[in-house]
Amino acid sequence: MTKADIVNRIAEETGMEKHDVQSTVEAFMRSVRDSLEEGENVYLRGFGSFIIKTRAAKTGRNILAKKSIQIPAHNIPSFKPAKEFVENVKTQVKVD
Helix, strand or coil, rough: CCCCHHHHHHHHHHHCCHHHHHHHHHHHHHHHHHHHHCCCCCCEEEEEEEEEEEECEEEECCCCCCCEEEECCCEEEEEEHHHHHHHHHHHCCCCC
């Protein structure tokens, strides 16, 4: 599903204009991104949490140059779905 699909589905379900829905969806995504960039986690009860995870520093290998490199610790955005959300996907989506 793409952002356009989400906009179309919300517009159909609510009867709102597509451009209004698109503005709302983009504002939501911008708010989540801005919060994470400011170091704040975003919690959406019943859906999940957008959180910041810290990856520890580690030693990697550059295979072509045959050298070890140090990869510094860094933060990455992550999504953790709510337990109810996970359970619904487990029970309702067939395994291929």
